[in-house]
Amino acid sequence: MKRVVLLGGGYVTLHAYGALVRRLRGELRRGEIEIVVISADTVHNFHGFTGEVVAGLLPIALTQTPLTEAMPRARVLHARVTRVDLVARRVHFTDDELAYDALVVGTGGREPLDAVDGLAGRGLTLRGPGDLADLLQRVQVLDGPVVVVGGGLAGVELAAALAARAAPVVLVQSADRVVPALHTEQPRLAARCTAELGRLGVDVRTGVRVAAVDDGSVTLSDGSVVRTHVVLATTGQRAVALAGLESLPRDDRGRLVTTRDLLVAPDVWSAGDAACVAHPRSGLPVTANALWAIKAGDHVGRNVARALRGRSGTPFRYLGLGQAASFGVGRGVADLYGFPLTGWVAWLMRVGFFLRFMPSRSRALRVPGELARRSRAGGPPTSLQTAVPR
Numbered sequence: 503m504k505r506v507v508l509l510g511g512g513y514v515t516l517h518a519y520g521a522l523v524r525r526l527r528g529e530l531r532r533g534e535i536e537i538v539v540i541s542a543d544t545v546h547n548f549h550g551f552t553g554e555v556v557a558g559l560l561p562i563a564l565t566q567t568p569l570t571e572a573m574p575r576a577r578v579l580h581a582r583v584t585r586v587d588l589v590a591r592r593v594h595f596t597d598d599e600l601a602y603d604a605l606v607v608g609t610g611g612r613e614p615l616d617a618v619d620g621l622a623g624r625g626l627t628l629r630g631p632g633d634l635a636d637l638l639q640r641v642q643v644l645d646g647p648v649v650v651v652g653g654g655l656a657g658v659e660l661a662a663a664l665a666a667r668a669a670p671v672v673l674v675q676s677a678d679r680v681v682p683a684l685h686t687e688q689p690r691l692a693a694r695c696t697a698e699l700g701r702l703g704v705d706v707r708t709g710v711r712v713a714a715v716d717d718g719s720v721t722l723s724d725g726s727v728v729r730t731h732v733v734l735a736t737t738g739q740r741a742v743a744l745a746g747l748e749s750l751p752r753d754d755r756g757r758l759v760t761t762r763d764l765l766v767a768p769d770v771w772s773a774g775d776a777a778c779v780a781h782p783r784s785g786l787p788v789t790a791n792a793l794w795a796i797k798a799g800d801h802v803g804r805n806v807a808r809a810l811r812g813r814s815g816t817p818f819r820y821l822g823l824g825q826a827a828s829f830g831v832g833r834g835v836a837d838l839y840g841f842p843l844t845g846w847v848a849w850l851m852r853v854g855f856f857l858r859f860m861p862s863r864s865r866a867l868r869v870p871g872e873l874a875r876r877s878r879a880g881g882p883p884t885s886l887q888t889a890v891p892r
């Protein structure tokens with residue numbers, strides 16, 4: 503029996519799994535191949551609807567699918583991977599180890615909290631197990647503003663969602679404008695993002711950095727101090743570092759540099775936020791977002807299936823689609839193949855895309871009704887009772 507080990511429980515793993523099951527149905531049925539998922543989290547977190555959850559428009563449970571439910575043909579191990587031995591072809595994880603014939607590194611990225619004095623241990627992020635539930639719990643007992651650090655698309659969307667929930671928000675952005683990358687490509691959409699933050703009353707501080715964080719305040723590089731107990735970091739990310747992979751080529755964000763077939767070492771593939779994947783046309787690294795993790799994860803699954811049948815891999819050829827953000831029901835911005843869209847069209851397109859890629863059909867079907875009901879009711883705070891137990 504051959505064993506495929508998928509590291510992480512995110513988009514890469516889910517879509518690599520899907521491609522493997524579609525292509526290796528017979529081998530899986532006959533027990534010739536085993537798929538093992540090793541994940542630090544028991545659920546797949548559908549990050550796309552994080553803004554809606556934070557704004558109180560969706561219950562958190564709709565965005566979390568237990569990995570055992572999403573990947574029923576896999577053996578799912580709830581454990582943290584500590585080391586990969588590329589020579590012995592073994593993965594070491596909490597209290598155990600396992601041999602692999604094919605390995606997929608889909609462990610994603612993390613915000614580099616240690617870049618700011620005091621942020622590590624105090625700053626919240628939204629990538630780890632329980633992170634989103636922690637944030638929801640903290641904003642229920644607010645005694646000051648939430649400070650959102652980082653004014654990229656994710657930071658702007660989260661700041662807007664928090665403000666829609668009636669929390670005062672200070673958004674700190676080191677560049678001289680929010681969503682700078684969008685400004686270069688789609689100035690009209692970037693202007694709409696700025697206008698939406700203004701409409702929601704977000705206090706945007708550009709051209710300043712967070713210099714230090716302590717238990718009750720954030721000090722900015724211009725000397726100003728914001729009294730707060732809740733700091734949310736959306737400051738970009740570094741790939742999760744796994745011991746044993748240090749010798750492999752990496753970029754300046756610690757991401758594993760892949761070949762065109764998405765290999766990083768013999769019989770080891772990677773994609774998503776853990777990997778530096780070259781765009782098939784421009785050769786530049788593709789954006790670290792769910793769309794690219796889904797498409798590259800799917801391609802990894804196909805190439806692993808080919809390798810297990812003794813065939814060579816094929817190059818990753820996906821060219822991209824665009825990006826989108828939401829500022830409340832009917833208030834979207836989207837860049838679709840370079841065309842700027844706003845308002846209901848952008849919002850519906852974004853929701854439709856997310857529903858198509860949610861791992862659970864039953865949860866996806868409940869989303870439109872919840873959005874309609876909760877937005878009519880003014881977006882009541884999300885109940886934490888509905889969180890998936892872990």
Ligand SMILES: Cc1cc2nc3c(=O)[nH]c(=O)nc-3n(C[C@H](O)[C@H](O)[C@H](O)COP(=O)(O)OP(=O)(O)OC[C@H]3O[C@@H](n4cnc5c(N)ncnc54)[C@H](O)[C@@H]3O)c2cc1C
Pocket residue numbers: 509510511512513514515540541542543549550551552581582583584608609610611628629630631656742773774775776790791792793795826
């Ligand atoms: C708040 C937020 C909102 C976002 N919104 C959008 C959006 O609207 N649109 C969009 O396209 N993208 C969005 N993104 C980005 C998108 O979610 C990521 O690009 C995508 O999740 C990357 O997929 P991945 O599979 O590489 O990693 P992830 O989905 O992050 O999965 C990584 C997995 O690895 C696990 N893991 C990590 N370390 C270990 C270890 N040592 N051992 C075992 N398991 C481990 C984690 O628990 C997790 O299960 C958002 C991200 C965040 C944080």
